[in-house]
Amino acid sequence: MRRLSVYLLSVFIAFTLGYIYLHRTFMLIADWLTPILGYSFIGLLVAAYLLFADPLKYLTLFSIWFFVGFICGLVVGRRWRGISTALSVYSTTSAILILSGLDSIRRARELGLLGGEALSHLPPPPRGLTIAHILEAPVIGTLIARLMELLGGGVITPTEPLSGLPLRLVMRLLAPILVVSVEDTIILIVAALIGAEMGRYVEGRLSPLSNSIRGWMRGGQKVGAVALLLILPLGPMALGSSTQAEAPGFYFEGLIGIADELGSGYVMAFFADSSISLFGVDPDSPEAEGLIYALLLTQEGGLLPASRIFGEFASGLPLISLGRFAPPTLLLITYLNIPREEAEDRASTIASTISSTLGITLRRLASVEQAITTSHGEERLFREVYASTSGLDELSGDYLGLISSADGVAETIHDAFSGGALRPRLLGGSSDGILLFAGLIDVERFDEYVSLGRIEELGLASIIIPEGEGLMGVSGIFTYWRRAVHSPPELHTFDLGQLLGVEGLRLSSEADISRLLLTFLGPDENESIGKLLATVPPEDIPRWINSTLLSKGVSLDPSDLILLFEADVLPHVEVVRELSPTGEGGEVTVTITVINREERPIFDVKVEDDPGAYYPNTLLVLGSTEASWPSLEPNGSRSITYKLKPSIGGVYTLKPVVVQYGCDGGRGVALSDLSELRSPHKPPYMVSVAVLSDLWHGASEMLDAPTGGRGMLTMQLITSAAVGLLIIWEVVKIRRWLGG
Known part of the structure; x- marks a missing residue:
């Protein structure tokens, strides 16, 4: 029972701390792509950061894995069991990485983001995320550096075969990944051993209290209730939740x-x-x-x-x-x-x-x-x-x-x-x-x-x-x-x-x-x-x-x-889009203002906005995003408003507003700037739940094809069976413990 409890707690702690201390560039990437790929993408980034970033370079990661190993050893109180529990947490993080990656790929394929024109379907990155920042980030920067080494410093020659590039890239990355994995494993083992020694000492001091609890529970009726209480958090998942040329001085x-x-x-x-x-x-x-x-x-x-x-x-x-x-x-x-x-x-x-x-x-x-x-x-x-x-x-x-x-x-x-x-x-x-x-x-x-x-x-x-x-x-x-x-x-x-x-x-x-x-x-x-x-x-x-x-x-x-x-120059028409702070229910009010800065009128003015172009599934548009007016007087302005409601935390980049109008020289077009809508993420302790929920629903959707559309039911049955087996297993272990 202790091993299961500390295992679940350690997975939660590792993932939550990994999210809280996620590298800034990773967080910007999460803000950029989570509104498109869902919370499973955060799971992918956090797991990749925990598993592949060097803990000897990033002391935060060292502290996270040491704390996980220490807690496992402390609670379990046995050396080998503590080590195996800590390594199970590490393995679970690897499983989250794989499942999150598969779910992100599935979502990207559904949105058409895996083709040759993928970048044209992605929104621009949020401010602060540039190629230079990506090069400095852990894991991703290493990946790009290894890729450039394979390409001879980034130079592709006509005689160089690219068919085997993925395999060669994997081989180049395998060595640093293995080194980091060994470092993580050593940290977990050493911390678990220290925790186990501490746990054995604490267990000896608390032995009288343990015996009294055992006597209280020997009635048998409470065993199932306690086991069920420990497993209860898993229940909702079962329900689907030169020289210079010039002279000197030139x-x-x-x-x-x-x-x-x-x-x-x-x-x-x-x-x-x-x-x-x-x-x-x-x-x-x-x-x-x-x-x-x-x-x-x-x-x-x-x-x-x-x-x-x-x-x-x-x-x-x-x-x-x-x-x-x-x-x-x-x-x-x-x-x-x-x-x-x-x-x-x-x-x-x-x-x-x-x-x-x-x-x-x-x-x-x-x-x-x-x-x-x-x-x-x-x-x-x-x-x-x-x-x-x-x-x-x-x-x-x-x-x-x-x-x-x-x-x-x-x-x-x-x-x-x-x-x-x-x-x-x-x-x-x-x-x-x-x-x-x-x-x-x-x-x-x-x-x-x-x-x-x-x-x-x-x-x-x-x-x-x-x-x-x-x-x-x-x-x-x-x-x-x-x-x-x-x-x-x-x-x-x-x-x-x-x-x-x-x-x-x-x-x-x-x-x-x-x-x-x-x-x-x-x-x-x-x-x-x-x-x-x-x-x-x-x-x-x-x-x-x-x-x-x-x-x-x-x-x-x-x-x-x-x-x-004298020349044909388009009139000065300014388009301003303003976003209000997030209100009740997570709604944001958008105001679009068209201003004619000229000393002559413009006519047949048409406003078109498409805020959900990049986010068809996660950004709800409330109200009309289009308008038209027969004319706009000199130095005059007109406005429209509508509301947006994002369903997932992150940065939503809105395409420029397009305004078409008539003028003396024919028709002209004016554009607004890009706008960024920042929706807060869930609290750190809820991100793990959101990632798990996204993975669960993603698995059910992947099971739809082989089960004839019964993926949700299949996942409910699998989850219920797994939870039931855990309850039975823990009841058996508790009865053995009560038997002395």
């Missing part, structure tokens, strides 16, 4: 403001300074040989806007596919015609140097080897991508410190960042995204081997990147405003000074080259317009750009920072 400053047909604004400040290096990386060092570029990027909502202007930024990864998985910090390194193994070593040295200088951890994310044909013949590019969880708050000072202390654009950027204009959503007119960058680029090779997307297509690359040869230190900042164009009836206005929070601008007297570019990027060159103010203009200037020559250190008026243009 300094280039550039400021670029870009508007597009959506009315969005992009501002980039670019500095090339022969006196800076990449956070301790010497451009004359061996690891810089063959380097096209090494760029460190730290972003907050700025990566995807940058990809719209600069394309994939030659990272070897389609950045737009990263979405909200994009790490706060990325290190992009590209070599030309360097053997893969040597390039990996050089890139690793650069990453280690930067990590040491900044006090951050950079982990390898991917490697890509690419064969290209150029005017020089057959060549090979090797790209390395590293990621870090360190973000803007931690690293912004280091980036700004690299910007030259010269006056001019650098001083303006310092002031704009310090004043909050460039910090995402800090103030009313602050940017919506930011990306800070610093690095080394081989100017000549960069121009030849790196594509800059629309910037290059429209012939603007030479304005941004100064001419030269060899490696050059660069730094800068890229910011994005969802709406930066003001559209009165006559002309559209793009005011760079207003975005930066400055009136006028003075160019640096120390800069060898200063350039200011303001442009509207239309769908093609014929619809684009721009103006360039420069102390040294580039050789090739697109015909649609008006160029003005300036003197060094000149002061620019506020009007010089304004671009007026």
Whole structure:
């Protein structure tokens, strides 16, 4: 009886403590996927964390398993029985892992999440969960690291067979899993032995009390009642519940403001300074040989806007596919015609140097080897991508410190960042995204081997990147405003000074080259317009750009920072979705407001929201999520409300609200931001029950096919029989104990 009681108690304790002290990344993954896969997915994560994370590295796990072993030994009071009971708890955790995994796979298959387009059916991850965080997590990070080792550092070559990859991955993971299992087993055995010795001592002291209880129970009638009371908690389950290219001291400053047909604004400040290096990386060092570029990027909502202007930024990864998985910090390194193994070593040295200088951890994310044909013949590019969880708050000072202390654009950027204009959503007119960058680029090779997307297509690359040869230190900042164009009836206005929070601008007297570019990027060159103010203009200037020559250190008026243009730009229609705190019954009120920020009306306005798109089974929608109005007056607004009721704890990510409307140029579309609805999980002591219940119901559904739809009845019979046998077994054991 004691063994059964302490076994059930220990399983409950281990699982509950495992959930309470679950690694933060695991908890974010649980918040993300539990609303889709159910509580059995939490069972999978908790069991995997308990079984596979190293207890010598994570002392919380060491404490959990030691406590479980000690309790088993203490209560059972016998060495071998205590050890076997503790190991039974460990085995049960393994069983929970397997059953939870099977149930999660079953649910994922039912929702169509196991196909080639699985990611398109999953909601975006919650804020704070990025690839960099996953790489740092126990178990999962190890899995990815082993997979990259099998792929030769992440490089897949055409001759490498992938058919045996799963088996090879299992073999690579088997050794660390066995090591962790041995560590857990040793902890359980040692703790159980200590507990058993303590238990024998306590049992001897309590022997008189035990004998008195035995005498009281010898009547026999109470035996069944006591056994039933001990097993009763199981009952509900039965019922279904370089060299620098320029002369020493060369300094280039550039400021670029870009508007597009959506009315969005992009501002980039670019500095090339022969006196800076990449956070301790010497451009004359061996690891810089063959380097096209090494760029460190730290972003907050700025990566995807940058990809719209600069394309994939030659990272070897389609950045737009990263979405909200994009790490706060990325290190992009590209070599030309360097053997893969040597390039990996050089890139690793650069990453280690930067990590040491900044006090951050950079982990390898991917490697890509690419064969290209150029005017020089057959060549090979090797790209390395590293990621870090360190973000803007931690690293912004280091980036700004690299910007030259010269006056001019650098001083303006310092002031704009310090004043909050460039910090995402800090103030009313602050940017919506930011990306800070610093690095080394081989100017000549960069121009030849790196594509800059629309910037290059429209012939603007030479304005941004100064001419030269060899490696050059660069730094800068890229910011994005969802709406930066003001559209009165006559002309559209793009005011760079207003975005930066400055009136006028003075160019640096120390800069060898200063350039200011303001442009509207239309769908093609014929619809684009721009103006360039420069102390040294580039050789090739697109015909649609008006160029003005300036003197060094000149002061620019506020009007010089304004671009007026005629173009088809969508009206400024803002869509705001607000979520109320969770009310009684777990309901959340959603309010959608459509605001016309223009000085002219819009008409035939249609609002469409689909909050349950990702959660058809766990998010109940109460009320209408659609509306339409014949018109919306200038600076007017209209709203709709409905309610949501989540049935499972976690983070529910709601798709953007879609608003369609008519305007002078035809029809336009406006979108809201993504919204996150956070539903609290059950209390820790109830999570075990919820996981067990989900597994029970999952098993009944899996039995439906072989039993002809009688899976629930079959599970009830199996559970009832198991509970009955346990009761009989415990009654027999109690009678033996009473017999002395």
